[in-house]
Amino acid sequence: MKTIIIGGGLTGLAAAYRMLKDGVSDVAILERDSELGGMAASYHIGDYHIEKYYHHIFASDRELIGLIADLGLGGDLQWLKGTTGYHIDGKIYPMNTPLELLRSPLSIMDLIRLARVVFTIKGAKDSPALDNITAKEWILDNAGNSLYERFFEPLLRSKFGNSHDKVSAAWLFGRIRIRSNRSASGEKLGYLRGGFYRLIAGLTESITGMGGEIVTDCEVSEVAIENGKVGGVVAEGHGYLESDAVISTVSPHALSRVLPGVSDIPYQGTACALFGMAEPLMEELYWLNIKSEVPFGAVVEHTNFLPATDYGEHLVYVTAYLQNKDDPRWNSSAQELVDSYLSGLEKLFPNFRRSDVGWWRLARDIETAPVYLTGYAGNIPTYSTDVSGLYLAGMFSAANYPERSMNGSILAGFECAGEIIAPID
Ligand SMILES: Cc1cc2nc3c(=O)[nH]c(=O)nc-3n(C[C@H](O)[C@H](O)[C@H](O)COP(=O)(O)OP(=O)(O)OC[C@H]3O[C@@H](n4cnc5c(N)ncnc54)[C@H](O)[C@@H]3O)c2cc1C
Numbered sequence: 353m354k355t356i357i358i359g360g361g362l363t364g365l366a367a368a369y370r371m372l373k374d375g376v377s378d379v380a381i382l383e384r385d386s387e388l389g390g391m392a393a394s395y396h397i398g399d400y401h402i403e404k405y406y407h408h409i410f411a412s413d414r415e416l417i418g419l420i421a422d423l424g425l426g427g428d429l430q431w432l433k434g435t436t437g438y439h440i441d442g443k444i445y446p447m448n449t450p451l452e453l454l455r456s457p458l459s460i461m462d463l464i465r466l467a468r469v470v471f472t473i474k475g476a477k478d479s480p481a482l483d484n485i486t487a488k489e490w491i492l493d494n495a496g497n498s499l500y501e502r503f504f505e506p507l508l509r510s511k512f513g514n515s516h517d518k519v520s521a522a523w524l525f526g527r528i529r530i531r532s533n534r535s536a537s538g539e540k541l542g543y544l545r546g547g548f549y550r551l552i553a554g555l556t557e558s559i560t561g562m563g564g565e566i567v568t569d570c571e572v573s574e575v576a577i578e579n580g581k582v583g584g585v586v587a588e589g590h591g592y593l594e595s596d597a598v599i600s601t602v603s604p605h606a607l608s609r610v611l612p613g614v615s616d617i618p619y620q621g622t623a624c625a626l627f628g629m630a631e632p633l634m635e636e637l638y639w640l641n642i643k644s645e646v647p648f649g650a651v652v653e654h655t656n657f658l659p660a661t662d663y664g665e666h667l668v669y670v671t672a673y674l675q676n677k678d679d680p681r682w683n684s685s686a687q688e689l690v691d692s693y694l695s696g697l698e699k700l701f702p703n704f705r706r707s708d709v710g711w712w713r714l715a716r717d718i719e720t721a722p723v724y725l726t727g728y729a730g731n732i733p734t735y736s737t738d739v740s741g742l743y744l745a746g747m748f749s750a751a752n753y754p755e756r757s758m759n760g761s762i763l764a765g766f767e768c769a770g771e772i773i774a775p776i777d
Contacts, residue, residue, distance in 0.1 A: 354378040355772065356585055356593060358572045359601035361390025362758050363746045365555040366419070366765025367599050372562035374773050380565040380595075382572055382587050388556055391720055391747075392758055394549040395713055397628065400662065401549035404715035405624050406652040406669045408434055409542040410530050413759035415766060416551075417542070423554035425544060434541035434657055437637040438506055439644055439700055446637060448539065458502055465495040466503060473528045482522040483729040490521035506641040510649040513673035515620065515723050523724040526754035541638075543658060548758070575600065575611040575742065582741035585610075597772055601746040601765070603719045604733065617733075617748045618725055621674035621718035623681045625693050628711045629666040632656070633701060646696030647681060647689075648672040665710065670697065677718060686714045721756050722748050729753065735768040743768050 355371060357364040360383030368379045387393055394401040409416055411431070420429050437446040438456070445456045453463055472494070482490070487508060491500045504524075508516035544550055560566060567590070574586035575598055584594040600607050604617045634640065638657040641650055652669040660666050670693045674682050681689055690712050697704045722728070732753060733744045745768035746752070752760030 353597065354595040355380070355597040355599065356595040357381045357599045357601065358575075358585065358607075359383060359390065359746070360385075360388040360566060360568065361601060361746070362392055362552075362555075362761040363601040363749075363765040363768075364390075364599070365552065365559065366415075366762040367601070367745060367769040368559050368564050368566075368765075369419075369555055370766045370769035371773065372559060372564050374769070376769075376773060377563055379559075380567065380593075381559070382570040382585070382590075382593075383566070383568045384571040386569050388566065388568065389549070389552040391717075392548050392552065394547055394552075395626070397711075397713075398664070401547040402626065402654065402663070402667060403548055404626070404713070405622060405720070406654060406671070407543075407548050407758065408657065409758065411540070411542065412530050413542070413757065415763045416757075416759040419555075419762055420544060420551060423551070423558060425550055425554055428545040428550070429542055430545055431540040431542050432657055434539050434638045435636055436539070436639045436641070437634075438503070439640055439642045439651075440502060440506070442644065444634070444637070444640065459498065462496075462499045462502065465499050469495050469499075470528060473525050476525065478525075480729065482525055483520050484726055485521050486517060486726055487519050487521045487524035488517045490524065502643070506643040506649075509643075510641045511673065512723055513620065513649060514675045515673075515725065518723075518725050520724050520726045520728060520754070522729060523754040530755060541657070545658075545662070551758075573610055575607075577611070577739050577742070580738070580740055582739055595741075597741045597743065599743045599745055599768055599772070601744075601761075603722075603746065604744070604748055605719060607744070611742075617728075617731060618723045619719040620721060620723045621679075621682060621716070622671060622720040623674055623689060623714070623716045624669055624671040625690050626713045626715070627668045627670065627709045629668055629708045630710060631705075631708045632660070632666045633668050633697070633704060642700070644700060646699055647692050648696055651697070651700075673720075674718065675723075682716070682718060686716070689716075690714060722752070724754055735764075735771045743772065 360381045364381050371379050394403050435448050437444050446452045491504050512519050571588045572585045576583045582598045634653050648670050654667040732750050735743050745764040747756045749764035751763035
């Protein structure tokens, strides 16, 4: 039995890995780009690799941590302090320890409300009703306006841009629950020393070592279906490739271009610049949510998470989420966008000098992740479809809800492969 997997991101790689490990021999991954990894792909700068989009993991990422161990990389998975702060009213406020929270612009009443919100959410049972109200409505009802405006709105904006007020309360609950590896000194986040590039490389080596085929620069333009059954795919430069099963890991929207009739799921885009700098930008903070008027929602200083000595320079991501193609951050040239980000940095950080920036890269894609709008849960596609032999798995799968992650994509790949190996009745 031949299985073709469309997409060499983590879902596709994980599905192939699982199938080959379980003794399914004829598996091929077709990847559009010249490199593997999708959203978790990396730049190769000098003698190191760094993710195109900032990445860290949580202690609850069981499948990912297990896979890293299986690939023999467990010794290099490290748990490091990942500090968070807010830029509000022209000032940076670290918000990690109880003392920092007391010094923050949140009033004592808001801090009490915040503690109550976290406590309520951690103790709450899952409820389908949460999928039908927005996080904004839930917070306004349960904690009031000032906590929403000063704490939750910047957080939601940094994750969903202009869709911040349409995201479901289910997302908020999921997000707060996974952030559990916290002590009095702050939160510990995981990172694979040397970069998650090593995870992609380890999977690639293992898949090809077990006889799997990986083809890059190979865009699938059609999924061929006859009499309700998948027959194969058409791929650029390769023509028609026959197969008994096809797993599509691309966004349902992208899939609808090669397979008309697939239900759509709202996705957002990302415009993420990475700056290589001679000097650090912030003193200690890893992640800064921004409430001020600049064209980005967060600044992520990777080298305040990993030591700058690993790279020989300082690495800073500046990032925004895009909701549609009319957004000037999508339409402008790369240079224009980066200039606007640099102007924003000058506005926020008086000590920042453009001359400190040695180089930049821009990762920009209009479909990088689902947006968890209200009602999302009811539209999540199952792995098996009405078409015999056609499976869908990826960032849009239940495994990635309500928080998309590398772990969720790996789990989606594993679970989907499991359904092919041992079909569920
Ligand atoms: C800005 C950002 C930050 C993130 N931060 C984190 C984080 O801190 N921690 C974390 O755990 N996760 C994070 N994630 C999520 C994580 O990166 C993703 O969940 C995961 O990498 C998605 O893998 P995937 O295989 O499901 O999808 P993708 O990575 O999108 O893979 C799909 C693949 O399909 C290919 N493709 C598309 N169309 C075709 C076609 N027609 N033919 C062939 N190939 C095709 C694409 O090129 C791509 O390689 C982040 C994501 C983003 C966007």
